[in-house]
Amino acid sequence: MSHRNLLAPLGLVLALVIPATLPAQTAVAAAAPQVADQAVVTGTSSSVSAREASLTFFLSDGGQRVITLRDGAVLVNGEQIATYATDGDVEREWRRLVAWTATLSPDEAVAASRDWAVEGSFDGQDQAALRAITGQFAALTPDEVVTVAHGPPEHLEEALVAAAEAREAGRIARDEIARVRDVIRVNVRDRVRDNVRIAVGPEPHVSMVTPFGGLASGLLGLGGTFAALCAIAFGASFFAGKQIDVMADTVSTSFGRSFFVGLFAQPLILPALVAVLVGLTLTVIGILLVPVAIVAFAATLAAAVVGGYLAVARVAGSGLMQRLRGHHGTHPLGLLQSIAWGLAIVLAVWLPAILLGWLPVAGDALVWLAALVTWGLATTGFGAAVLTRGGVRTTFGRRFKPPELPAATMFEHPGPEISTGEWLSSKAR
Amino acid sequence: MKRVFLTILLAAMAHPLSAQELLSRVETRKVDGNGLFKVDVSFAVGELLVRPADGRLYRVAMDYADVFDPTIRFDPAGRSLSIKLDGEGGLHGEDLEDLGQRLSLDLPRNVPLDLTLEFGALEADIDLGELMLRTGKIRAGASHTTVSFSGATRGVCERLDFEVGAAEFEALQLGNSGCREISLKGAVGEMTLDFSGERLASETRLFIKVGLGEVRLRIPEAVGILLNADRFLASVSRAGLVKQGSAFVSPGYDGAKAKLIIEVDAALGSVEIERFR
Numbered sequence: 001m002s003h004r005n006l007l008a009p010l011g012l013v014l015a016l017v018i019p020a021t022l023p024a025q026t027a028v029a030a031a032a033p034q035v036a037d038q039a040v041v042t043g044t045s046s047s048v049s050a051r052e053a054s055l056t057f058f059l060s061d062g063g064q065r066v067i068t069l070r071d072g073a074v075l076v077n078g079e080q081i082a083t084y085a086t087d088g089d090v091e092r093e094w095r096r097l098v099a100w101t102a103t104l105s106p107d108e109a110v111a112a113s114r115d116w117a118v119e120g121s122f123d124g125q126d127q128a129a130l131r132a133i134t135g136q137f138a139a140l141t142p143d144e145v146v147t148v149a150h151g152p153p154e155h156l157e158e159a160l161v162a163a164a165e166a167r168e169a170g171r172i173a174r175d176e177i178a179r180v181r182d183v184i185r186v187n188v189r190d191r192v193r194d195n196v197r198i199a200v201g202p203e204p205h206v207s208m209v210t211p212f213g214g215l216a217s218g219l220l221g222l223g224g225t226f227a228a229l230c231a232i233a234f235g236a237s238f239f240a241g242k243q244i245d246v247m248a249d250t251v252s253t254s255f256g257r258s259f260f261v262g263l264f265a266q267p268l269i270l271p272a273l274v275a276v277l278v279g280l281t282l283t284v285i286g287i288l289l290v291p292v293a294i295v296a297f298a299a300t301l302a303a304a305v306v307g308g309y310l311a312v313a314r315v316a317g318s319g320l321m322q323r324l325r326g327h328h329g330t331h332p333l334g335l336l337q338s339i340a341w342g343l344a345i346v347l348a349v350w351l352p353a354i355l356l357g358w359l360p361v362a363g364d365a366l367v368w369l370a371a372l373v374t375w376g377l378a379t380t381g382f383g384a385a386v387l388t389r390g391g392v393r394t395t396f397g398r399r400f401k402p403p404e405l406p407a408a409t410m411f412e413h414p415g416p417e418i419s420t421g422e423w424l425s426s427k428a429r
Numbered sequence: 430m431k432r433v434f435l436t437i438l439l440a441a442m443a444h445p446l447s448a449q450e451l452l453s454r455v456e457t458r459k460v461d462g463n464g465l466f467k468v469d470v471s472f473a474v475g476e477l478l479v480r481p482a483d484g485r486l487y488r489v490a491m492d493y494a495d496v497f498d499p500t501i502r503f504d505p506a507g508r509s510l511s512i513k514l515d516g517e518g519g520l521h522g523e524d525l526e527d528l529g530q531r532l533s534l535d536l537p538r539n540v541p542l543d544l545t546l547e548f549g550a551l552e553a554d555i556d557l558g559e560l561m562l563r564t565g566k567i568r569a570g571a572s573h574t575t576v577s578f579s580g581a582t583r584g585v586c587e588r589l590d591f592e593v594g595a596a597e598f599e600a601l602q603l604g605n606s607g608c609r610e611i612s613l614k615g616a617v618g619e620m621t622l623d624f625s626g627e628r629l630a631s632e633t634r635l636f637i638k639v640g641l642g643e644v645r646l647r648i649p650e651a652v653g654i655l656l657n658a659d660r661f662l663a664s665v666s667r668a669g670l671v672k673q674g675s676a677f678v679s680p681g682y683d684g685a686k687a688k689l690i691i692e693v694d695a696a697l698g699s700v701e702i703e704r705f706r
Contacts, residue, residue, distance in 0.1 A: 043458025043503070049495070050450060058458055062505075102455035105486060109457070143459065284547070284570050285616050288594040 039063070040141045044109040046102040053091075053098045057110070057140055067136055069094050074129050076136055084129035089120035094133070100152040107142040114138065115148065218354035226347055233310050233339040240307065241335050243391025247311035248318070250384040259376065262308070262383025273297050304390065308381020309346075310339055311391075317342025349373045451529060455490040456501050460537050465563060466508050467543045468536065473497075473515040475530025477553040479546070481560050482535030490533040497530075515549075536560055541584055548572065558582065558605055565608075568592040578605035581628040588612075593620055593642070604629040604649070604687075612636040615644065615698070623647040625705075629687040637691065639698040646691070646702045653685025654678065654702070658693040665693055668702035 043058035052070035059065065068075040069091060074082040084090040097116055101109040114137050118130055236244055251258055276293055280286035317338035353370040357363040385391070460466050468487075470477075475493075482488055489512055493499055499514040514532060536542060541561045546553075549570040557565065558579035564587055567576060574596055586608035591600060593615040603611065604626020611633065613620060620642055622635070629652060637644055648654060656677040658665045670677035682688065693700050 042461075042505075043456065045454065045456040045501075047452065047454040049452045056456075058503075102453075102457075102490065104457070105483075106457055106459060284549070284568055285592065285594050285614070287570070288616050 038139055038141055039065070040143055041106050041110045042143060044101055044104075044106045046098045048095065048098060053095045055098050055101060055113070058106075060143075065136060065140070067133060074132055076132075082125075082129040082132040084126050085123070088126065089118065089122065090126045090129055093118045093120075096152070103152075104148065105146075107144050107146045108148045110137075110140045110142040111146055111148040113140065215354060215358075218350075218357065222347060222350055222354060226343055229306075229310070229313075229343050229347075230336075230340055232306060233313075233343070234336060236307065236310060237336045237339070240391065243388075244307060244311050244314055244339075245335070246388050246391040246393075247308060247381065247384040248314040250388050251308075251311050251380060252315045254384075254387070255380060258383035258387060259380040260383065261386050262379035262381070265383065265386050266379070269301065304385040305378055305382050307391065308383070308385040309378050310343075310381070311384055312377045312381045313342030313346050314339045315342065316345045320345065346374070346377055450495045451492050452495055453490075453492050454499065454501075455488070456503075457486060457488045458503055460485045460487060460508070460510075460540050461505065462508070464508050464541070465543055466510070466537065466540045467545075468510045468512075469545045470512045470532075470534065470547065471515045472512070472532050472546075472548040474549050475514075475532060475551055477546075477548050477555070478531070478533040479553075479555040479557070480533075480535050481538045481556065481558065483538065485537045485539050486535070487537050488533075488535040490531075492529065492531045494530060548574075558602070562586050562589075562606070562608075564588045564590075566590045566592075569596050569598060570594045573597045575599045575601065577601040578603060578626060581605045581626065582607050585609075590614075591620075593618060596620075599623070602626045604652075608633065610634045610636070613638070613644065615639045615642040617641040619643050619645070621645045621647065624652060624689065625649060629689075631686065632688045632690065635689055635691045636694075637700060638694045639700065640696050642698045644695075644698065644700045646700065648689060648702060648704055650704045650706055651685065651687065652679075653682035653688040655682060655688065655690045656693065656702075657691070658695070658700070660693065660695040664699045665695065666699075666701045668704055670702075 039057075040060040041057045042060050045054075045056035045058070047054045047056075052068055054066060054068040054070075056067075057065045064077075066075075066077050068078075069084065072083055072086045073080045074084060093116075097113065101112055104112060116134065116137065122130065273294070276297060277290055280290050280293055314335070317340065320341050321334075321338050349370045353363070353366040356366055359366075387393070487503075487510060489501055491499060491514060493514055497514055500511070502509075502511040504510075512532070512534070514530070536544070536557075538559055539561065541563050543564045544557070544562060545566045545568075546555065547568040549572065551572055553569060553572055553574040553576075555567070555574070555576045556579050557576065558581070560582055561584040562582050563584065567574075567590070569592070572594075574593070576591070576599070579602065582605060586606055588610045589603075589606060589608040589612075591598070591611075591613045593613070595616060596618045598615070598618060598620040600613075600621070601623045602625050603622060604624045605628050606626070607628040607630055609630050609632070611622075613622060613636070615638070617640060620639070622644070624647060635646075654670060654677075656665070656667065656670055657675065658677075667677050670679055679685075
């Protein structure tokens with residue numbers, strides 16, 4: 001055996017044993033890589049988080065090679081091929097490479113990866129990890145051969161360091177913001193808790209009172225409500241007088257139907273609103289119209305309830321005027337006058353509750369009774385508004401007959417059935 | 430009942446807000462061939478930047494909160510790119526504003542594009558100059574959005590659509606877009622369309638449909654204007670236009686090299702025309 005033949009096995013043994021036993025001061029990129037199949041790279045992807053840093057090469061055959069360093073493991077397409085010491089030089093240099101390639105074109109990223117040279121002290125585990133990674137790089141081919149500097153340029157490196165520091169500062173700031181918010185929330189919660197404890201500590205005497213408070217304030221409140229409703233009626237008589245008449249016709253001729261329609265419509269109010277909002281949220285622009293839709297819905301609902309209530313008052317008032325004067329009111333202010341009389345009647349149900357509300361049991365009962373009657377009348381008016389589509393549809397109010405027409409004339413010439421609105425219009429003409 | 434309500438309220442407030450970690454992802458790929466390339470971006474919240482890239486590369490860089498799960502789908506055969514970072518990830522209001530999310534998209538300069546951008550809140554700065562834009566559709570929610578054409582586009586731009594919610598919206602240097610049809614649908618907010626630039630088509634049709642918003646049109650004096658307005662309670666300024674039949678035209682309209690035909694459908698907003706040299 002020649003001298004050269006004796007040295008060859010010895011060199012092989014040393015090459016296998018020394019790297020595994022002693023830390024080496026070396027540039028590992030030159031070490032013999034574990035070469036995978038060659039593939040042309042058409043794209044790259046870099047992703048970084050606190051836990052992992054990943055570099056993906058998209059290949060011309062539709063495949064991809066994903067190299068990830070996570071929690072001490074080197075993964076290629078999800079399979080572990082080596083391990084490394086966490087928070088060491090390998091991880092630091094890998095993150096630097098990933099950040100750098102993110103600024104490069106795919107061809108440049110391949111060149112930079114293939115030229116990757118890591119300097120430092122590495123034990124056998126880290127050396128094996130570096131060899132495994134560079135082996136993956138060696139299998140990559142750029143679409144076009146380009147040259148790239150060894151490592152990121154100085155200004156880029158500074159930028160990378162600054163970006164890392166800024167990110168860390170941002171993370172600390174966000175943590176601090178979250179901490180301060182939590183402190184504020186805890187304080188607010190404690191204060192609310194204390195207030196609740198103070199409020200509920202001494203058990204208050206629970207007594208039913210009228211919605212209008214004491215006698216004087218109750219009467220003032222009732223008078224104010226009457227004035228406010230009269231003001232609304234005044235405006236409505238100009239702009240929606242016919243609609244109120246149609247609803248009044250419906251109340252007078254289909255009272256029970258109106259009540260039950262109003263009763264069954266009430267539970268549907270919220271689902272209807274929800275349906276409208278869901279429909280709007282299907283589009284970006286629709287979402288922006290949600291506040292407008294809510295306001296419009298509330299306004300429509302309020303108009304239906306108040307209009308219906310005025311229609312009920314109109315029926316009550318016209319009945320009273322018929323009894324007192326023998327007619328419903330033939331002059332132009334007849335509608336308003338009859339509504340005012342009607343409001344006086346329907347609001348009068350609160351008078352006993354206000355005057356006798358101080359009584360221990362009877363007072364509560366009177367308040368409940370007044371509330372129940374008011375709710376019933378409002379429900380009936382609301383039902384009439386629904387039935388007539390806000391006073392537009394006259395189907396349920398056709399049977400109204402003007403009561404002041406002479407009975408004999410009606411008997412001889414029945415004539416068409418008309419609504420109060422039509423009748424008032426003809427009178428005005 | 431009051432106690433039950435307060436208990437529910439306190440339970441809701443006691444839910445701790447954990448700080449979100451920002452993750453980074455960058456993808457750079459080549460777009461081969463000469464066919465049309467479709468790009469579809471859906472970005473819920475954060476800062477959006479769009480720029481032209483070199484050659485046939487596209488580059489997507491995003492910083493996103495770990496509660497989101499973004500997708501980037503590139504289909505080389507189907508010639509399409511889909512980027513989605515949407516959903517609220519269980520976050521609301523101020524938490525969303527604090528996220529610091531960012532999507533930066535560089536589009537290939539030398540590839541014909543059909544571009545759809547849809548985004549929700551915060552800021553967007555979109556430069557479509559020098560691209561080969563064929564169609565563009567930009568839907569902005571509640572945001573401050575600037576779309577610009579810093580350089581003249583190449584190829585034929587058939588259509589450019591803007592749909593704007595409650596936003597401050599600016600489209601600048603539209604005269605560089607070369608688009609034959611431009612439409613703006615706006616709900617509320619301030620919207621500006623600036624038609625400066627060197628590549629305004631010989632005849633450009635502009636459709637404006639606005640609800641409550643204010644639209645400001647900045648149009649060079651050299652451009653002829655024909656205005657048709659269908660309005661309810663909206664105001665439309667005419668800026669020296671002369672009534673001709675049911676429309677309004679600028680003096681010298683017939684001889685203008687570049688003409689802008691404007692159709693306005695406005696409900697309660699306003700449309701203001703400003704001329705400049």
